[in-house]
Amino acid sequence: MEKITSNQNSRVKDWKRMQTKKGRVKSGQYVIEGWHIVDEAIRHRQTIKELMVVDESYLGALPVDDTTQVFIITPEIAKHISSTETPQGVFAVLDTQDYHEKIPDELQGAWLLLDNIQDPGNIGTMVRTADAAGLDGIVFGKGSADIYNPKVVRSMQGSQFHMKLFTGDILDWMAAFQNAGIKTYGTELNDQAVSYDTVKPTSQFALVMGNEGNGVDPEILEKTDQNLYIPMKGEAESLNVAVATGILLFKFVK
């Protein structure tokens, strides 16, 4: 156990750098923060490289292995390395998994594909929703925020420990789903789309959700088996993309 009291400490600088994608790629590590997520990481037996707390008494509730390096940091350092305004004072460093860029040979189950989803809070909420719905995997398509972005990590609330997160080209993935006989769905608002409640619950599908402002890339929509819309009964013109994902997944998943 080591006490650190200065923002100028080289470890503190490393943690701070992990807030950026460049820093995460260079170190191969990322920071999680907050009681719930650190607790989830421990429960799911993730390898915790470093654990940082502002109060030694916190350690009793955080049963880590002997291999974990433990640091007591000051509230100022907590604030400095946190991505929130009011840090809880509990942090851990984990290895980033590789970005799982290879499409599995045997594709099956229910999948969510993210096309150019930009808001990290939306992405994290979508991952958590897909986790709650029991999906088998998620693909972060191009333009979508980074899996290990601190805001994505915060709103995923540990779902990355429960399910596999891939990155890749959505068109390649769609071709693979179609080869595997798994039906692909897009979401759009036009005449070719059909209402989502015509879809029967099933255990095998791939759903593409698109950019908050522009929706799913037209090139992708052309290649799906079916495009869907959610009928609006009121006056709002659109739903938040994470809310729409929840409505669709909880209707689809058998």
Added chain:
Amino acid sequence: MEKITSNQNSRVKDWKRMQTKKGRVKSGQYVIEGWHIVDEAIRHRQTIKELMVVDESYLGALPVDDTTQVFIITPEIAKHISSTETPQGVFAVLDTQDYHEKIPDELQGAWLLLDNIQDPGNIGTMVRTADAAGLDGIVFGKGSADIYNPKVVRSMQGSQFHMKLFTGDILDWMAAFQNAGIKTYGTELNDQAVSYDTVKPTSQFALVMGNEGNGVDPEILEKTDQNLYIPMKGEAESLNVAVATGILLFKFVK
């Protein structure tokens, strides 16, 4: 039309003060910002007291009445009065409606009741979702963020122009719904709750959603006609409250 170039201008100070509840209560006004929301306000014939833009050329796309006072402001002022990091440079001042504290004599339709929902982004998204689902009204219960909080306003995306937003004591409202023969539902995670998909779509109901961390107040849950839960098929322990609201409302509304 008037040009304002200094943050020290008394109007700029008024607009800045409207970011706080105290300032809004004192002036009876609030600021909306961004093209989409200002456009919604114009389309829905809201009385726009003041319109502020950073570029005179914007005015062509913003057809306001002669009674609206128009101001050209600098990008620095826009940044100063904005609640976002990257303001679009289009703002308007509207009257806050009264907070609609009186329960209507003839209650009917489908309603969403917010019990102690704290995150303004969640609240705004829930209002927008309820609007999309075609609900008749929303009640902001105690502990919930203020209707005219800038972040609530931003994520409502103009839904306050489509539907009536009330504030009040949820227990009083529940009694009124029960008097009117409208079934009330709570959401919880325990043995007394039943799965939400047992509810048949209907045009009359009142759904209570609760605090992000603690759920609905137990005193409220005791008085509902039925409490519901959303079965989780995966490992995530909970859903974001706005996502859960979407899943429930799009299942319930006939």
